Amino acid sequence: MRNIFLFIRRYSNFFIFLFLQVLSLWFLFTYNRTHRATGLGIANEFTGWVNSKYNKIEDYFKLNKENQRLNRFNDSLLNLLPGNFSSRDTSVLSTIDSLVFDTTGRYRRYIFRPAKVVYNTVSGVKNYIQVNRGSAQGIKDNMAVISSDGYVVGLVVNVSANFSQVMSLLHVQSIVSASLKKTGDIGDIQWDGKDPRYLIMKKVPKTADLKKGDTILTSPVSFNYPPGYMIGTVADFKLDNTTGMYSLKVKTAANFYDLQQVHVIENTEYNEQTKLNTETKKKIEQLKNNPR
Amino acid sequence: MNDFLKNTFRIILFILVQVYVLNEIKNPVLHKFIVPYIYYLPLLWLPFSITRWGLLFTGFIAGLTLDYFMMTPGLHAAACVLICYIRPYIINILAPKDAAEFTYREPSPKAMQWTPYMVYVFILTLLHHGYMVFLEWLSFGSFLDFILKVISTTIISMLIIVTVELIFPRRLRFRTNTP
Numbered sequence: 054m055r056n057i058f059l060f061i062r063r064y065s066n067f068f069i070f071l072f073l074q075v076l077s078l079w080f081l082f083t084y085n086r087t088h089r090a091t092g093l094g095i096a097n098e099f100t101g102w103v104n105s106k107y108n109k110i111e112d113y114f115k116l117n118k119e120n121q122r123l124n125r126f127n128d129s130l131l132n133l134l135p136g137n138f139s140s141r142d143t144s145v146l147s148t149i150d151s152l153v154f155d156t157t158g159r160y161r162r163y164i165f166r167p168a169k170v171v172y173n174t175v176s177g178v179k180n181y182i183q184v185n186r187g188s189a190q191g192i193k194d195n196m197a198v199i200s201s202d203g204y205v206v207g208l209v210v211n212v213s214a215n216f217s218q219v220m221s222l223l224h225v226q227s228i229v230s231a232s233l234k235k236t237g238d239i240g241d242i243q244w245d246g247k248d249p250r251y252l253i254m255k256k257v258p259k260t261a262d263l264k265k266g267d268t269i270l271t272s273p274v275s276f277n278y279p280p281g282y283m284i285g286t287v288a289d290f291k292l293d294n295t296t297g298m299y300s301l302k303v304k305t306a307a308n309f310y311d312l313q314q315v316h317v318i319e320n321t322e323y324n325e326q327t328k329l330n331t332e333t334k335k336k337i338e339q340l341k342n343n344p345r
Numbered sequence: 346m347n348d349f350l351k352n353t354f355r356i357i358l359f360i361l362v363q364v365y366v367l368n369e370i371k372n373p374v375l376h377k378f379i380v381p382y383i384y385y386l387p388l389l390w391l392p393f394s395i396t397r398w399g400l401l402f403t404g405f406i407a408g409l410t411l412d413y414f415m416m417t418p419g420l421h422a423a424a425c426v427l428i429c430y431i432r433p434y435i436i437n438i439l440a441p442k443d444a445a446e447f448t449y450r451e452p453s454p455k456a457m458q459w460t461p462y463m464v465y466v467f468i469l470t471l472l473h474h475g476y477m478v479f480l481e482w483l484s485f486g487s488f489l490d491f492i493l494k495v496i497s498t499t500i501i502s503m504l505i506i507v508t509v510e511l512i513f514p515r516r517l518r519f520r521t522n523t524p
Contacts, residue, residue: 065398066397066398066401066430067430069397069398069401069402070401070426070427070430073401073402073404073405073422073426074423074426074427076405076419076422077405077408077409077419077420077422077423077426078419078423078480079419080409080412080418080419080422081417081418081419081420081423081480082419083418083419084418084419085417085418085419085420088480088483091483092483
């Protein structure tokens with residue numbers, strides 16, 4: 054206690070100086086309009102700065118929830134895309150159908166569902182992704198999966214009640230029909246199991262005009278994938294002389310290393326289309342066996 | 346004359362001169378930026394023997410008085426308190442070291458020699474103007490304006506202070522042992 058008093062006495066001049074300074078500055082910032090405005094402005098600026106920093110940290114803790122909310126919302130928007138709908142050919146009206154899906158005659162072709170990645174590998178040659186939606190949520194085999202930024206990820210191959218297994222593009226047995234955005238030429242996307250950053254595109258005809266950096270989209274003739282979603286960009290290409298087709302090295306658009314939120318896309322006509330396909334083959338077989 | 350009365354009279358006189366003469370000449374005669382300040386000169390003339398408390402409060406009251414004339418409460422008071430706080434340190438540095446005691450009662454060209462006295466006045470003038478213009482500048486102006494204004498105001502003030510010292514030499518009394 055004594056030391057405190059000694060200290061105060063020793064530096065009394067300084068304390069008086071401080072006191073008078075503070076007093077005059079208080080006068081200055083209280084009674085002068087411009088100074089008052091400036092003082093309040095600086096204080097405001099400072100508290101605003103602190104608030105924004107705090108907000109940044111706070112945001113970080115809410116990130117997960119926010120992500121899911123965003124993905125759900127994106128999904129609802131994706132469901133509204135006009136490309137999901139198509140209309141039956143109405144040029145020849147033979148019968149009046151009682152089941153109308155839409156007042157304009159359109160019906161929904163693609164349905165989007167949000168999902169979260171719970172397991173993912175990129176290191177093997179057969180890479181699978183597991184997402185937290187299953188048959189209880191309406192997921193079926195052969196549905197397409199795209200990442201939250203709209204890039205193709207893979208195909209659902211197996212479904213349990215609450216989870217489903219997705220064969221990623223980085224799977225040696227994965228074959229995806231793709232097309233070049235510029236020319237529309239169609240080829241097959243595969244993976245050689247070497248570098249998870251690059252895919253292989255085969256069966257691109259020699260006539261295609263190729264450049265590095267060209268965009269590759271899902272083809273309009275796929276049963277699983279809706280057309281026009283990006284798969285990757287051309288990184289390199291060379292002509293295979295034995296087949297006369299291009300073989301392309303494709304840089305993947307989706308980042309398979311940090312997949313978090315994805316969308317599962319259902320083609321409502323998948324069953325009908327594949328059934329027709331197999332029945333046609335069967336029919337042709339029969340024709341071959343019993344020529345007319 | 347009593348020291349207290351004499352200094353009070355000086356301070357009032359200088360403040361009146363500051364308000365009614367120097368503040369009026371700024372617009373037409375000098376550039377609008379420049380206001381010559383000499384009202385704090387009596388504070389530099391206060392006796393060596395004054396206590397530091399007394400010095401600080403004198404400075405505060407003098408500054409505040411001018412502030413109320415100029416409608417800027419606290420602006421000059423802050424600057425005056427600052428120079429009154431610094432004043433003893435500067436005197437300690439610049440005072441003649443060989444003399445054990447000061448021969449004269451208060452700082453003046455005669456008491457301290459011209460060069461140390463001018464350095465003393467210059468440092469405190471620069472501090473006063475720097476701090477005051479800084480507080481003013483918080484509300485408007487750019488940094489270049491700030492520097493220019495400090496320098497130009499200091500130069501003009503120094504000129505006027507030198508003139509005052511030459512024209513009105515103070516009658517200086519020696520320190521005596523008799524009270």
